[in-house]
Amino acid sequence: MLLTLEKLFLWFLFYSCCGWVYESILVSVRERRPVNRGFLNGPLCPIYGTGAVLGIVVLGQVHDNPVLVFVVSSIGACLLEYFTSWAMEKLFHARWWDYSHYRFNLNGRICLLGAIVFGIGGVVIVDVVQPRVAEVTDMMPAPVVHWLSFVFLVLTALDTAITVAGIVHFEDSLDQLAAMVAKYGDAMKERVGDAVSGASDMVGDALGDSLQSGKEMSTEFMLKVREAADSVFNRQQRRMIASFPRLRADRNNEALQELRDAFDKLRRGRK
Incomplete structure (x- = not known):
């Protein structure tokens, strides 16, 4: 037996x-x-x-x-x-x-x-x-x-x-990520708003510089999101996020998807 x-x-x-x-x-x-x-x-x-x-x-x-x-x-x-x-x-x-x-x-x-x-x-x-x-x-x-x-x-x-x-504490880590993403997002919006208002009376090359600045801010935001993920998620949680591309959380799923978008865009940017 x-x-x-x-x-x-x-x-x-x-x-x-x-x-x-x-x-x-x-x-x-x-x-x-x-x-x-x-x-x-x-x-x-x-x-x-x-x-x-x-x-x-x-x-x-x-x-x-x-x-x-x-x-x-x-x-x-x-x-x-x-x-x-x-x-x-x-x-x-x-x-x-x-x-x-x-x-x-x-x-x-x-x-x-x-x-x-x-x-x-x-x-x-x-x-x-x-x-x-x-x-x-x-x-x-x-x-x-x-x-x-x-x-x-x-x-x-x-x-x-x-x-x-x-x-087991994945949901708590996701709460921390959501709070950090919201903080970074508010800071970036303020910086983008200042850049747009400062360039409102400019044309030509100045507009191009403004758009380039926006792209740099977007990349900076994605890097901030990735750094936040590295700090709040442990090794097991990071592995789960990578292993299950369609993983959805019951709470703060928006922050999880923001993290996925950041990873995808940064990965494509390196190619």
Whole structure:
């Protein structure tokens, strides 16, 4: 019984890592920048490992019926994704992913395209991948399985604890960022207003100088926003903002989007 549970855990880690690779490549291509995707620090997306193992346990006996595997995988994955999105939002007061921009979505938590992808993935895992994975783990001596499971369980537990401890006060950090952005914004508006009023009776080159001054102020503002983010967000929180481009906060989401805009504009400005 223990050996079976340990193998299930190793399978969970394997598919969590595969999910991390898939998500990282997908989001990196979409964002046109390297994105280390994943809720944990390590290369794991636990929702993929959980879904895969549940699918293996539930559908392992009906692998000869790919239509049934596809349907059950699609529905099961959508239920798991919807519940995970809801639970994480309740725990951390933030929406980690959002499918509102996709057609046929449900509250932005799941969408039809995702259901199709997960259904196909379920068929591939149950019929093609898992038999090979099971062969590998079956060839491992029991002591190796025991030690691997123990070591990875400790590492995963530590990673989870560090991650949760780092992001539990994310909303408070966002409050601080919002206050600092508002202060910088008011200061910039005053400076821009003085520049415009001082150039109101000028034309030609003077107008061009005024516009250039406005651009410099805009860059300065974005740099101030980035500096504020570095000071109020810890490492875990900064990683989450980078890893989840569609992360939305329940409170002060405007400040979060202002930060994203600043990062994007500064990144484009360096190219």
